[in-house]
Amino acid sequence: MTEQAYPSIILLNVLGVAGIVVWHLQGRTRPTERLIAQIVFFLAMSVTLVFAKINPFRFDAPHIDSDGTLVVSAKILWWTHMAWASIGFVRLYMVLDGRPREARLIQDLLVAVVYLGVFLSVMAFVFGVPIGTLLATSGVVAIILGLALQNTLGDVFSGVALTLGRPYVIGDWILLSDGTEGRIVASNWRSTHILTATHNLVVLPNSVLAKQSLTNVSKPDENHQITLSISIAPHKRPKFVIDIMHEALNNCNGIVHEPPPTAALVGISGAAIELQLQFRVTGPAQRIIARNEVIDLVYQHCNSNGLTLAKPVAMQIVEGLDTLEPRSISTERLLDSAPLLTGLTAEERAILAAAAIRRDMAAGSTIIAKGEKAKSLLVIRSGTVILKDDGVEITRLAPGDYLGARSLLNGEAELYEAEALTRVTFFQIEQPDLERLIASRPSIVDDLTPPIERTTEHTG
Structure with missing residues (x-):
C-alpha cells in the first residue's frame, strides 16, 4: 500500500465505525433518517475506496502487518454498509408500496x-475462501437439513406463496373449505392466526392453509349475502306469499336494502310452498342479529296475513292434512301477537279489538306528520311503515307495531314522521276507547310504551 493511500484507508475505517455508531444511535423509531445516514456513509466510503484504489470485488492477499489489517477491515466495513443500504432500500419500497x-x-x-x-x-x-468448494459442502448439509425440516420448510414456502398471491391481508374475514371461519389477526413464516366468531384463536400451519379453498368475505367488502329457507303451507297463491315475504324483508332494519333483498320460489307441492329469502348484511358480526330479525318478521307478517308455516312432511302424514287449514285473520289475533301488547289480558285485547276500525293507506302516504299530535292509536295490520326524521330513515315498523301512543298517553307531539313504504292496513282505536281501558287498569300505560322508544333502542 502506498503512502498516499494510507490516509484514505484510515478514513475508510473511521467512516465505517462512525456509520455503525450513528446507525445504532438513531434506533428503529427513525427509519427515514436511518436510511439517509446509511446511504450517506456508504457513498462516502465508496468514493474513498476509489481514491485509495482498492477494488472490493477482487481478492488481494494482505500483508501481515497493520496496513494489511486496515485494508481487510475497510473492505468488511464497506460490505457491511452496502448490505445495510440495500436492506434500507428494500424496507423503504415496502412502505411506499403501501403494504x-x-x-x-x-x-x-x-x-x-x-x-x-x-x-x-x-x-x-476479502479472505479468499474458495466459494465453489464451500457451496458444494453446504449443499450436502442443506439436503440433510431439508429432509429433517421438511414440514417446517413446507410451511415457510407456503407462507411465501400466500404472501405473494395475497388472497388475504391482516384484518380480513375468511372462510375455509373445512368450515373454519374468522378474522386474520397475524401471519408469520410458520403459521397464520385466525380469531373465530366464538373468540377462539385458531393457529393454522401455512402448508395446511395453502391446500384449502378459501373465501375472503372481506373482499371487495364485508357486505355479503345470506340465504334463509322458508316453507309455507300452500293455502295462498305463491305470488301472494312472495309479496308478503318481500314486505317482511323490507321491514327489517338489520339488513342492507341496496341492493334490495329478494324472495325466490324454489319448489311447490301439496305439503308446502318452498322459498328462499336472500338478503345482505354489512359484516359477519351482523349475521345472527339480521337472521333473528328476519325470522321474527316473517312470523309476524305470516300471522297478520293468514299464512301458515308448513310442518315437516312426516308430521303432516301422521296428523293429517286437515291440520293445515288456513287460520282466519282477526283483529284480536293481531293484537295478541303485537309485541308491545303482550301484557294485556284476553278480555282487554277483546275490548280493543271491538273498538278497532280498519283503515287503508297507499304507499308513499304520510300517516302521521312530525310534530303532529295523533288522535287515535294505529295498530299496523299489514304493510311496512318508515319513521323518518327530516327525511332520514330512523327505523321500520312491522305488523303488530303501532303509532300514536306518545300523543295519547303523554299529550306530546310525535317526534318522527310516519310514512307508508308499501300499501298499509291498520286498525284505528279512538282515544275514548283507549282511555276507558286505561281507566279500568292504569298499569296498561306501562305496556303501551310508544313503539319508537323500543325501535330507537333497538337500532341505536
Whole structure:
C-alpha cells in the first residue's frame, strides 16, 4: 500500500465505525433518517475506496502487518454498509408500496438473501475462501437439513406463496373449505392466526392453509349475502306469499336494502310452498342479529296475513292434512301477537279489538306528520311503515307495531314522521276507547310504551 493511500484507508475505517455508531444511535423509531445516514456513509466510503484504489470485488492477499489489517477491515466495513443500504432500500419500497405488514415475509426473505450474499462476498473477496468448494459442502448439509425440516420448510414456502398471491391481508374475514371461519389477526413464516366468531384463536400451519379453498368475505367488502329457507303451507297463491315475504324483508332494519333483498320460489307441492329469502348484511358480526330479525318478521307478517308455516312432511302424514287449514285473520289475533301488547289480558285485547276500525293507506302516504299530535292509536295490520326524521330513515315498523301512543298517553307531539313504504292496513282505536281501558287498569300505560322508544333502542 502506498503512502498516499494510507490516509484514505484510515478514513475508510473511521467512516465505517462512525456509520455503525450513528446507525445504532438513531434506533428503529427513525427509519427515514436511518436510511439517509446509511446511504450517506456508504457513498462516502465508496468514493474513498476509489481514491485509495482498492477494488472490493477482487481478492488481494494482505500483508501481515497493520496496513494489511486496515485494508481487510475497510473492505468488511464497506460490505457491511452496502448490505445495510440495500436492506434500507428494500424496507423503504415496502412502505411506499403501501403494504408493509402484508409483505413482511418477503422483506425478511430479501434481507436474508442480502446478508447471505454479503457474507459470501466477504469470504471470497476479502479472505479468499474458495466459494465453489464451500457451496458444494453446504449443499450436502442443506439436503440433510431439508429432509429433517421438511414440514417446517413446507410451511415457510407456503407462507411465501400466500404472501405473494395475497388472497388475504391482516384484518380480513375468511372462510375455509373445512368450515373454519374468522378474522386474520397475524401471519408469520410458520403459521397464520385466525380469531373465530366464538373468540377462539385458531393457529393454522401455512402448508395446511395453502391446500384449502378459501373465501375472503372481506373482499371487495364485508357486505355479503345470506340465504334463509322458508316453507309455507300452500293455502295462498305463491305470488301472494312472495309479496308478503318481500314486505317482511323490507321491514327489517338489520339488513342492507341496496341492493334490495329478494324472495325466490324454489319448489311447490301439496305439503308446502318452498322459498328462499336472500338478503345482505354489512359484516359477519351482523349475521345472527339480521337472521333473528328476519325470522321474527316473517312470523309476524305470516300471522297478520293468514299464512301458515308448513310442518315437516312426516308430521303432516301422521296428523293429517286437515291440520293445515288456513287460520282466519282477526283483529284480536293481531293484537295478541303485537309485541308491545303482550301484557294485556284476553278480555282487554277483546275490548280493543271491538273498538278497532280498519283503515287503508297507499304507499308513499304520510300517516302521521312530525310534530303532529295523533288522535287515535294505529295498530299496523299489514304493510311496512318508515319513521323518518327530516327525511332520514330512523327505523321500520312491522305488523303488530303501532303509532300514536306518545300523543295519547303523554299529550306530546310525535317526534318522527310516519310514512307508508308499501300499501298499509291498520286498525284505528279512538282515544275514548283507549282511555276507558286505561281507566279500568292504569298499569296498561306501562305496556303501551310508544313503539319508537323500543325501535330507537333497538337500532341505536
